[in-house]
Amino acid sequence: MNTSSPKEIAQEAVDITFTILLNCCVRELGNSSFYEGVPKYDPVLKSYMSKYNHKLHLKLDFPVDKVEVYAPIRYKSETFRHLYDFPVMERDLTNETIREIDADRLLELITNQVRQQYPLADSKNVKKRMQLSTEKIAQFLEHFQTSGQDFNKPEMTFIEAEQLFPAGHLLHPLTKGREGFTESEVLKYAPETGGHFQLYYFLVHPDLVTEKSVDNVLPSDFAKNEVLKASKGDQKTQDLLSNYPDWKVIPVHPWEAAHFKSQTVFDTLAKENLLVDLGEFGKEFTATSSVRTVYNNESDYMYKFSLHVKITGAERINHFHELYRGYEVSRLMQTAWGDNVKKTYPDIELICDPGFISVSYNGNVLDSFSTSVRYNPFKVTAGEKENNVCLLASLCQDGVLGNPSRMQNVIQKASQQTGLSLEKTSEIWFKNYIDIILTGVVKMFNEQGMFCEWHQQNTLVQLGAAFMPEKLFFRDNQSFLFRKSFEDQLDKIVPGLSENGKMFIPDDRLYNLILHYFWVGNILAVVNTFGTSQLTDEKNLLNILYDKLEDLQKEDESGLVTFILESRYWKVKGNLLTALNDIDCGGNPAGVTRINFPNVLHKRFFSEQLINPKGKDLVYNRYFPKEDVTISLRPVDIDNDLEMLHEWFHRDHAKANWKMDWPLQELETYYRTLLPSDGLYSYIGMANGEPTFNIEVYWPTRDVLGDYYDVLPTDYGTHQFIAPTDPKLKFVSPSTQCMIDYVFAQPETGRMVGEGSVDSRASMMNKAFHGFKIDKVIEMPHKTSNLNFCYREWYWEKFPQNKDIKIISETEHNLINQ
Incomplete structure (x- = not known):
């Protein structure tokens, strides 16, 4: 295991936060592009970039501040979670100065830009919480290193995987936010530090308490038994429980207990003899990755407490309908319907919350007492070896402190079992995973009308002896949802099911929740993990996904699979925008800011040959005997073609239609951001070896044109500019035929599309x-x-x-039977 200095650890924490913030820009702001190479005609940028050996940068444009930001790309992802090298550079376009910037400065630029659309966006609190999160990452990394804990080992117990999780949410700028905890409280209550603590108990008048349980024992009775066992020798507590036999014993997170006791309502309840403070008792618990859900390896239950601490983007409060939702689903799972679910999905275990406790006073719910009681399937039985159960979020963690990622270590072990390469083993692992989860989600949505919010934090993967996924666990009382069309059917099975839990949702709204929590937050995160860990190409896994969905589509009557496959964009939550707009996603889920996420499955129809050709050699060569001309195509060579293109675009007929008569520096920027994109590529056309025309081939599904019609991922478009004005040198039809031949020769192309200006009559006549x-x-x-x-x-x-x-580019005469 590598060892890092405190300074290196602090810098790594900064880089983790910076990486998340950059990727939030990519996903949420729409101001990003890739910049390829070192410029020739931009002296300021050339001087800076020449110091480093970076072939590709992320370029972020902030026109409000007249600033560009460049971040070196270390890994370019198909799923839009890239990895970066540092430092990151800001260029001031008003005075042509360059300086290195930090995440705080980037956040300032982001906020100024975002305010154009969201005037109330404010970075003050986000900046403070982002800095606290960064400090916590550094603290946790240092803790893991000094304690000698191996946080990426391939075998872990349930609680190890929950706690050995240093960097957290890879797409939330406040990933390790713990606003509300003091330094000492972090050590005691954060999962990453592995602190253990007793629960705090109150004795509450029964008229104030609402509780439910599908088990034979109510949560308060279970808690009372725990206190009785733990209070032997404590006569005062024994007497209190005897004197108030009907009162309810309620467990509370110890931090939350202190918070509640600082409120005036606590004094009011005590004075009115409605509540008694019992204090801390019993066995010690420790935090799971959610912080507020606590675990004891000998207990039958886990507790999901309310906690007025801002964890990532929100205070974590159990809302009344969420408590009921967990309980109602537990009721449902105890019927024949539930038995059928268990039988139908033997590789999926839905961890239920069989009971809850809530306290109200004067008609107001006292959130501090709102607690969900969860089954503990990871209880340790003496003498038995614990299963290798992985929190998916920890399995998707990048390597830190110079060590490989956990996924790398898992696949290394699995590869030893399969005897195959890491790449082939990764594909097998991924297929096993989606066979369980994707099949289960689609089938459950169709047959049971149920969807669970399978994001990384709710998903647990049990690995078998061969380190392959063999079983999945889902947890989260608030995340069981049902299709509205199943309400009557399920209400007959469990009368009153739909009254309190707010769990029945129209299909169209469920689709977007599925896309955010399950598809982008889970499946694509796993794809990205294999890519960033350099185990296999993300495109391979996306193709596997597409094939699997096509199989599932045959029996999917809900339209869900078709929606996933065919949507041009998926609506997902924008974590950064939500934070800047100060929206508590827990208390106000409807207020969450949502963004368009491109359908990465459509890369199945992406032509590498058209949009990302390799090399600079000829891609097409054809002789036309009638005109006695050979027309050739080759990719643009920025270093050698730019001055020629610059001259072409300054010709009178080019100015009128193409409007690209820019300075050389601006034209170079255009091409250096165009060529590494997945939207458009440029080619030089030649007549008898002499450059005479330029074509651009573009992919409309990733182009602005796709906004104006029902675009298909098999659509490909072209722009064509012929430089000569002498009719004898234009060769319009041969050039156009070569362009069309080349595009239609690619199997990914379904049809060609164009959007010529209505003013360009000659162009449209040529097209016709x-x-x-x-x-x-x-x-x-x-x-x-x-x-x-x-x-x-x-x-x-x-x-x-x-x-x-x-x-056939190599041969000059390639017209068959000419």
Whole structure:
């Protein structure tokens, strides 16, 4: 195990927070692009970038402050959680100065930008809490190192995986927020420090208490027995319990007890003889990863307490309907319906919350007492070996302190069992995982009408002897939800089921919850983990996912799978925007800021050849005997083509239509951000070896054009600019045919799409001549356009001889049977 100095640990914590903040920008702000290479015509940027050896940067634009930010990319992700090298640089466009910046400065820029859309956005509290979170990450990393704990070992018990979790939520800028805890309280109550503590108990008048349980014993009676056992020799407590036989004994988190006792309502209740302070008793508990849910390895139950501490983005309070939801689902699971669920999904265990306690005074719920009682399937029986149960969030943790990630260690072990490569073993592991969880989620949604919020914090993975997923556990009383269309059916099974839990949700709203919690927060996080751990290519796993969904789609009558597969964007929660808008996602879930997340499954139809060709050699070469010309295509070479393109775009006919008559520096920036994107690529076309035209091939599903029609992921579009004005040198039709041949030769292409300006009549006539048909006129931000389409059949109807074209760049004459 590597050893880091305190300074290195502090810097790693800063880098973790900075990485999260950068990725929040990528996902939530829409101001990012990738910048490839070191510029030739931008002296300020060139001077800075030449000092380092970074081939790719994330570029963030902040026009409000006239600033650009550049962050070196270490790992570029298909699922939009990238890894970075540091430092990060800010360029002031007003005075052309460059300086290195920290996360606080980036947050300031973000806030100024966000205020254009959300005027009340405020970074003050976010900045403070982000700094506290960073300090906690450093504290936990140092604790793990000094205590010698191996936080990435492949085998862990339930509580080890819950607590050996240093960096936390990988997409929340306040990932280790613990606002409300003092330094000593963090050591005692945070899971990462493994502190143990007794529970605090109050004796409360029964008229104030609401409690439920599906078990034979009420939560307060169970708590009373615990206090009785622990208070032997404490005559005062024994006498109190005897003198108030009908009063309720209620456990509370010790921190929350102190918080409650500082409130005036505590003094009021005590004076009115409605409450008695019993103090701390009994066996010691320790925090799970959620902080407020506590565990004792000998107890039949875990407790999920209310805690007025801001953990990540919200104070963690058990709301009354959430308490009821857990209890009602426990009731349902004790029926024949529940027996069928257990039988149908033997590899999935839904951990239920069989009871709860709530206290009200003068019609107001006293949140400090709101507690959910959860079954403990991880109780340790003497002499038995504990199962290797992993919190998914800890399994998805990056490597820290110079050590491999936990997933790397798990796959290394699994690879020894399979005898296969790490890549093949990773794919098998992933297939096993989605066979259990994806099949279960889709089938449960269809047949039981149920969805559980399977995010990383709620998902536990049990690994078998071969280190492959063999069973999954789901936990969280507030996260059991049902389709509204199943309400009557389930209400007959458990009368009154729908009255208190607010658990029946219309399908369209459930779809978005599924996409956020399960799809992006779980499945894509696992995909990203394999990628960032360099175990396999993310695209391989996305293709496996697509295949699995297509299989599930055959029996999916709900429309869920089709929604996942076909949506251009998925609506997910924006953690950064939610924090900046000061929205408590626990108390106000409807107020959460949601963003569009591109459907990464559509990469199944992404043509690497069109949008990300390798090298600079010819990709297509064709001889046209009638015109006696050979037309060739090759990718743009920024270093050698830029001055030529700059001259082309300054020609009169280019200025009118292309409007790219920019200075060399601006044009270079355009190409350095265009070429590493997944939206568009540029090619140079040549006539008899002489460069004469430029085409751009773009993917409309990731382009602004996709906003104006029902875009398909198999759509591909082109722009074409012919530089010469001499008709003898234009070769318009051969050039256009080569462009269309090249695009249609790729198997990912379904149809071609165009959006030529209505003012460019010659362009549209050329398109029509080659088989394109106008669909409608659309108003785009920069022009009024003719939306047009072309299918292979339409093109081949115009040019039947081109149906047999083979795209072979090495040969000059590749027209079959010419």
